[in-house]
Amino acid sequence: MTRVPSLLSQVAVLSLLAVPCFAQNTEIDNQLDEIARVASVMVDGDVCQRIVTPRAVAFMSKRDPRDQWADSDNYDVDDAAFNSVKKTLIRLSMLADFPLDVNLWLPAPGTPARVQIAIRNRNELSQFWDWGKLSQEMFPEMRTVLTTGKRVTVKQKPGLISVLAPVRNSLDEIVGLVEVVTRVVPDVRENVK
Amino acid sequence: MSSLRNSYWAVVALELVCAGGCSALDLRALPEFFRPDPFGAVVASDRQGAQQLHQLHLRAARAGYVSFHLVADVEPGQQYQLSVDFPLPVDVYREWFHLNKPDALYYPDALIPVPGPYRSRMPEPDNHVPGQRAQSFWIDIWIPAGAQPQLYRGGAQLTSGAAHSNIPIEIEVLPAAIPGTDAVTLDNNSYGTSWMLSQYPETLARLRAGKGGEDELFRLIHDYHRIFYDHRGTFHQLGYGHAGKVAPEFAPVLSGSGKTKKIVSWDWFDRHYGPLLDGSAFRDSRRGPRPIPYMYLPINPEWPASFLWWGEPGYEAEFRNVVGEMERHFREKNWTSTTFEVFFNQKKRYKGFSWDGDEIRFRRDNDYLLEYHRLLRAAIPSTSPVHFAMRADTSWSMGEQFELLKGAITFWVAGEGELSWYGDAIGKLKQRGDTVWTYGGTPPVQSVSSAITLNPLRSWISGVEGFVRWQTVDPGPDPWFALAGGGEALVYPGERFGVRGPLASIRLKLQRNCLQDLALLERASKTSDQSGIQEEAVRRFNRTRLADWRNTPPALLRKPVLEWNNPDISDALKPWEARFSALEPGAWLRVREYALDEGGRAK
Numbered sequence A: 001m002t003r004v005p006s007l008l009s010q011v012a013v014l015s016l017l018a019v020p021c022f023a024q025n026t027e028i029d030n031q032l033d034e035i036a037r038v039a040s041v042m043v044d045g046d047v048c049q050r051i052v053t054p055r056a057v058a059f060m061s062k063r064d065p066r067d068q069w070a071d072s073d074n075y076d077v078d079d080a081a082f083n084s085v086k087k088t089l090i091r092l093s094m095l096a097d098f099p100l101d102v103n104l105w106l107p108a109p110g111t112p113a114r115v116q117i118a119i120r121n122r123n124e125l126s127q128f129w130d131w132g133k134l135s136q137e138m139f140p141e142m143r144t145v146l147t148t149g150k151r152v153t154v155k156q157k158p159g160l161i162s163v164l165a166p167v168r169n170s171l172d173e174i175v176g177l178v179e180v181v182t183r184v185v186p187d188v189r190e191n192v193k
Numbered sequence B: 001m002s003s004l005r006n007s008y009w010a011v012v013a014l015e016l017v018c019a020g021g022c023s024a025l026d027l028r029a030l031p032e033f034f035r036p037d038p039f040g041a042v043v044a045s046d047r048q049g050a051q052q053l054h055q056l057h058l059r060a061a062r063a064g065y066v067s068f069h070l071v072a073d074v075e076p077g078q079q080y081q082l083s084v085d086f087p088l089p090v091d092v093y094r095e096w097f098h099l100n101k102p103d104a105l106y107y108p109d110a111l112i113p114v115p116g117p118y119r120s121r122m123p124e125p126d127n128h129v130p131g132q133r134a135q136s137f138w139i140d141i142w143i144p145a146g147a148q149p150q151l152y153r154g155g156a157q158l159t160s161g162a163a164h165s166n167i168p169i170e171i172e173v174l175p176a177a178i179p180g181t182d183a184v185t186l187d188n189n190s191y192g193t194s195w196m197l198s199q200y201p202e203t204l205a206r207l208r209a210g211k212g213g214e215d216e217l218f219r220l221i222h223d224y225h226r227i228f229y230d231h232r233g234t235f236h237q238l239g240y241g242h243a244g245k246v247a248p249e250f251a252p253v254l255s256g257s258g259k260t261k262k263i264v265s266w267d268w269f270d271r272h273y274g275p276l277l278d279g280s281a282f283r284d285s286r287r288g289p290r291p292i293p294y295m296y297l298p299i300n301p302e303w304p305a306s307f308l309w310w311g312e313p314g315y316e317a318e319f320r321n322v323v324g325e326m327e328r329h330f331r332e333k334n335w336t337s338t339t340f341e342v343f344f345n346q347k348k349r350y351k352g353f354s355w356d357g358d359e360i361r362f363r364r365d366n367d368y369l370l371e372y373h374r375l376l377r378a379a380i381p382s383t384s385p386v387h388f389a390m391r392a393d394t395s396w397s398m399g400e401q402f403e404l405l406k407g408a409i410t411f412w413v414a415g416e417g418e419l420s421w422y423g424d425a426i427g428k429l430k431q432r433g434d435t436v437w438t439y440g441g442t443p444p445v446q447s448v449s450s451a452i453t454l455n456p457l458r459s460w461i462s463g464v465e466g467f468v469r470w471q472t473v474d475p476g477p478d479p480w481f482a483l484a485g486g487g488e489a490l491v492y493p494g495e496r497f498g499v500r501g502p503l504a505s506i507r508l509k510l511q512r513n514c515l516q517d518l519a520l521l522e523r524a525s526k527t528s529d530q531s532g533i534q535e536e537a538v539r540r541f542n543r544t545r546l547a548d549w550r551n552t553p554p555a556l557l558r559k560p561v562l563e564w565n566n567p568d569i570s571d572a573l574k575p576w577e578a579r580f581s582a583l584e585p586g587a588w589l590r591v592r593e594y595a596l597d598e599g600g601r602a603k
Helices: A007-014 A025-042 A045-049 A054-060 A079-093 A140-148 B194-199 B214-230 B267-277 B313-332 B363-379 B398-404 B425-431 B449-462 B506-526 B530-542 B566-578 B587-599
Strands: A101-107 A114-119 A152-154 A160-168 A174-183 B026-031 B056-062 B064-073 B079-085 B090-100 B105-113 B118-121 B134-143 B151-160 B163-177 B185-191 B233-238 B253-255 B262-265 B294-296 B339-343 B387-394 B411-415 B435-440 B466-469 B491-493 B502-504
Touching (some): A045 A101, A045 A174, A079 A174, A140 A174, B064 B079, B064 B163, B105 B502, B105 B506, B134 B163, B214 B233, B233 B506, B449 B587
Parallel strands (some): B056 B163
Antiparallel strands (some): B026 B064
């Protein structure tokens, strides 16, 4: 049985947040940080750890010199785990009244030097994801979050603001992180491709 | 002096490079499949059988185009003028020479419409080809359906100072007219509109600045549909991303949630699609106005229902409310000539959703398609005259999907190579009323010119009804001076040349002319022995037998799909693909002669 917070409990927590319309970057920063703080509470790390199937992990951890797409073609997820976490991330994004995504990142299994994005959302925003990459080298900001549990605000790519926040499992281990990300000036056509 | 009426496959003395052989000013012609280079020769991939011509005699059916290259050899530094005089409508295009990155050679491809007479100097000032001494032009002559069948005479003249060079042009117009319906629907695919904003910074400046400008966007979209329609193709634009974001021009505006979710504005949707769905966007086309036959809907796992409600009553409520409204709106508008496609393009590797909609590999992902079929049936009245269809693009598991999704998916777009392993599938699918297309890529400019005809011909031979080139509007960051092959483009942005819309390519026009011929052959085959006609067509094309075009199931099919990989698929396809390698540039011209002979008999 999956450990997914009930709808009522999620609504109760989320309703504690008052989210004003943003006008300045500092206000956006504050909202993103607050949503990231809530995300650390709401996102279930145990469920997150069940998202990528063992078979997919096996393909990701070995390179096939004959087939550069072997890991992508065999990438698979546990539907129930993916969908329950994705729904939580969607709810979190609804706390803002501007376009916002909450992405889930997980350490790549067996390779602490790498990280993988596990769930993206509607606007496909991220300051870290390279299109199509199943896993990437660990980013220093993400390593900080995974090792210290502290939230980190990132403004590396012009126009994008991200706040990274830890995701914990029932053993109180940090097993992943969320990237709460927005574009200061929304682009309604970006990533429709 | 050779004539285009001569047999194209005849061995002729080649006159490939004019240096030392041609006069300083010379006007030459080349059959359409022999592309010139800027130095007086034919591009290397098209040289086999090339003929430089100083007179033209062409045959043509009515309601179609006849085409050729004119090549002006002019001394560097000299000004010149080219004019074409003909009693039928003539379109003249300057051929742009692209420096192609993969082989660092020049190829003509983009076609810039020029008024007649055309005046310039050698080398062409904006093309910047070092050592250029030849400028080529693509000539389209339109034969109206009402043209009198007879011999038409005209000519082309090149002048520079007091010198001049002429080519007489004769076109024998046959009584036959090319059918308006194609034997194969040639579909040109694309994704979203953000590429338009990149390729048309001036045309879409207001839109880019967020200051309105949507009318320019809609006009541009219509121009893209029109250019493909004019070249006997269709155009698809997918309006949503891999995680479900829908660009505003592709969907009506929604409001509410759950039971109250509804459409609140059709404005942009109708301005975008209205002229396409009633055909008025094509009112100025020589082919005449016609509604687009197919279009993607914006439906995806995140639209119109929020994925937040997936598996809950709210998802079905939102889906039924909005899709039901769409059906009513389409019905009221009488948009009943178009197939509205419910198509899922996402892949789980892109992390937006937990299942593959495109090219399903994992069996359980099909359950989602079955659920969407149920939702669609619940949303659409069974008696609706509006045609909605569930479409699936399939490769890995098509054999399994054809059975699992029987009755749910009625529009299949299958990987062309893999489908060849399922010999009787096409017939069975069509028998049960399904539409079957295949998909693939586009030959880059360095391929032999006739490669662009292979997919249309193979589609016609196999019996599928359409072929999708998966990306046709992306010529890369610098198509003019550093083309990356052009394997994802059949049109180019015209803004550089003051054209606020797309430019056709030589490959697009070769494909159009191939489709004209296939339409003639298809009509002939309806009143004759189709297999006999196809047998002769493939014999002329590449000296094969019809049986050579059929494939057999490889040993790979005996393994579970999850044990397949790309190299194994590629290896399994090699013997079949090898039968179509080493095409001659003049391959299609031999089929053309046959099409005019066979199709020309039917009025």
